[in-house]
Amino acid sequence: MAFQRHLGHEEADFEKPVIGICNTYSEVNRCHSHLKPIVEAIKQGVIMAGGTPLEFPTISLGEMFTSPTTMLYRNLAAMDTEEMITAQPIDGVVLIGGCDKVLPAQLMGAASANKPAIAFTGGPMNNGKYKGQTLGACSDCRFFWQEYKAGTVSEEEIKNINAQLAPTAGHCMVMGSASTIAACAEALGMMLPGACAAPATVNERMCLARETGKAIVQMVENNIRPSDIMTRGAFENAVRTLMAVGGSTNAVIHLIAIARRLGIKLTLEDFERLSRTTPFIANIRPAGQYQMEDLYHAGGIPAVLKELSPLLNLGERTVNGKTIGENLSRIEVDEVYRDIIRPIEEPLHPEGGIAVLRGNLAPNGAIMKPKAAIDKTLLKHRGKAVVFTSISDMEKRVNDPNLEVNRDNVLVLQNAGPIGAPGMPEAGMIPIPNKLLKQGVRDMVRLSDCRMSGTAFGTVVLHASPEAAVGGAIALIKDGDWIELDVEKRSLELLISEAEMEKRRKEWNPPQFSDYQRGYGWLFRQHVLQADEGCDFDFLRPELETIFG
Numbered sequence: 295m296a297f298q299r300h301l302g303h304e305e306a307d308f309e310k311p312v313i314g315i316c317n318t319y320s321e322v323n324r325c326h327s328h329l330k331p332i333v334e335a336i337k338q339g340v341i342m343a344g345g346t347p348l349e350f351p352t353i354s355l356g357e358m359f360t361s362p363t364t365m366l367y368r369n370l371a372a373m374d375t376e377e378m379i380t381a382q383p384i385d386g387v388v389l390i391g392g393c394d395k396v397l398p399a400q401l402m403g404a405a406s407a408n409k410p411a412i413a414f415t416g417g418p419m420n421n422g423k424y425k426g427q428t429l430g431a432c433s434d435c436r437f438f439w440q441e442y443k444a445g446t447v448s449e450e451e452i453k454n455i456n457a458q459l460a461p462t463a464g465h466c467m468v469m470g471s472a473s474t475i476a477a478c479a480e481a482l483g484m485m486l487p488g489a490c491a492a493p494a495t496v497n498e499r500m501c502l503a504r505e506t507g508k509a510i511v512q513m514v515e516n517n518i519r520p521s522d523i524m525t526r527g528a529f530e531n532a533v534r535t536l537m538a539v540g541g542s543t544n545a546v547i548h549l550i551a552i553a554r555r556l557g558i559k560l561t562l563e564d565f566e567r568l569s570r571t572t573p574f575i576a577n578i579r580p581a582g583q584y585q586m587e588d589l590y591h592a593g594g595i596p597a598v599l600k601e602l603s604p605l606l607n608l609g610e611r612t613v614n615g616k617t618i619g620e621n622l623s624r625i626e627v628d629e630v631y632r633d634i635i636r637p638i639e640e641p642l643h644p645e646g647g648i649a650v651l652r653g654n655l656a657p658n659g660a661i662m663k664p665k666a667a668i669d670k671t672l673l674k675h676r677g678k679a680v681v682f683t684s685i686s687d688m689e690k691r692v693n694d695p696n697l698e699v700n701r702d703n704v705l706v707l708q709n710a711g712p713i714g715a716p717g718m719p720e721a722g723m724i725p726i727p728n729k730l731l732k733q734g735v736r737d738m739v740r741l742s743d744c745r746m747s748g749t750a751f752g753t754v755v756l757h758a759s760p761e762a763a764v765g766g767a768i769a770l771i772k773d774g775d776w777i778e779l780d781v782e783k784r785s786l787e788l789l790i791s792e793a794e795m796e797k798r799r800k801e802w803n804p805p806q807f808s809d810y811q812r813g814y815g816w817l818f819r820q821h822v823l824q825a826d827e828g829c830d831f832d833f834l835r836p837e838l839e840t841i842f843g
């Protein structure tokens with residue numbers, strides 16, 4: 295206690311619930327640069343509810359400036375969060391995330407620590423504007439860069455667009471990974487209703503921050519822990535929400551990882567089953583037309599959940615002590631906003647936004663977003679492979695004028711998975727070769743064992759598992775092989791005989807890595823699990839065999 299006096303604390307303060315505020319403010323993470331006043335509002339709420347707030351830092355992962363990829367460090371952030379929650383004398387914790395990997399890491403850590411915890415984010419940016427057109431980071435970063443390379447947008451215009459792409463504080467304002475995981479956290483019951491979509495700049499975000507501070511004190515007093523909230527039923531609600539909002543493929547990996555920290559075996563089969571039975575209703579980019587600011591005005595995730603309510607497990611508990619059903623009882627979806635949140639009887643598409651593919655190229659699964667395909671005819675496609683053996687090989691050759699490639703080819707990227715790259719970078723939206731862009735091509739079938747940004751788009755097959763670096767079938771593809779994708783049938787096949795496949799398997803040699811020979815990167819490669827298992831470290835799982843049976 296003597297050591298806390300310099301902060302103005304008295305003995306009596308520590309007889310109250312002590313609430314850790316896990317602050318991920320960082321000037322190197324622009325999506326978190328505005329968190330200071332939000333933290334103050336959370337502290338106010340804690341004090342108003344009779345608790346004592348103590349702010350502490352953990353790793354902050356910004357997509358823009360973390361090399362080679364934030365996913366390499368998600369598990370490190372999860373370990374940091376778990377250990378700090380466990381080691382410090384706090385009774386409960388507020389997790390403040392925002393940029394893509396931070397909230398998933400925090401939920402993984404909080405699940406393992408299992409002290410009362412509530413999530414909050416800095417909120418999405420407001421819409422950008424350019425010549426009357428709405429801009430969204432980073433879907434439009436990619437879209438306009440592609441157009442610039444195709445020669446349809448000038449250098450001057452690119453500069454002007456760039457200045458408006460990220461106009462306010464907050465995380466990316468389309469349904470990218472940050473917004474998706476926040477939507478899932480709200481559906482899981484780990485965030486207060488409405489906390490996902492309120493933009494970083496609106497007064498409601500500050501009010502929600504204060505209410506979050508109040509709620510965590512109540513959670514401590516009622517001993518409500520992550521394991522009470524994040525049940526199998528709650529994960530099913532989160533997966534249905536992911537499907538209904540056409541959210542990021544990254545959320546598949548994160549939700550599996552979070553669930554497994556609690557001994558819940560969430561599988562790709564669960565995603566496929568729930569996708570088949572959940573309509574896509576939230577018309578948000580990149581799979582739809584609007585952005586998070588519009589979703590906020592339309593009622594945010596509570597309005598989406600209200601529409602989905604016939605499909606949800608309404609008895610699941612949430613951080614405000616009420617069930618999802620109780621939280622939704624007074625929610626109405628305003629008819630004015632029906633183009634943003636469709637009724638489930640009149641969805642944008644009768645099925646969810648993510649499809650799980652199987653076949654000899656991905657025996658343990660691969661995923662894609664059919665709604666994000668620009669050329670829908672590619673959803674059933676047979677084409678010859680053009681193979682890149684690594685990200686650097688792709689960067690070297692994809693725009694080589696001598697590369698033999700046409701619009702019907704399937705672009706394949708190998709050795710970019712969890713172990714191969716390592717960290718499974720967001721390189722899956724393989725660039726359309728410049729010479730094809732100039733011919734007007736804007737989409738091709740692309741296949742890899744890596745991820746893509748939640749803000750990206752195209753006919754892009756991702757997370758092929760097992761990955762190439764461990765000898766998965768994607769490693770066996772050669773230039774000129776025929777590949778067949780049939781999204782309706784959920785199949786992904788390399789059209790060679792089983793005997794030829796076996797021959798290539800015998801001839802395959804594991805890659806010899808010269809990078810990451812020490813330290814965290816080395817540890818990552820030794821222990822990371824495959825995409826279909828959530829890319830967590832094997833040693834961070836609970837004793838799965840005993841829990842899963």
Ligand code: FES
Pocket residue numbers: 325356357358392393394431432465466470472
């Ligand atoms: Fe942080 Fe997009 S860069 S959410």
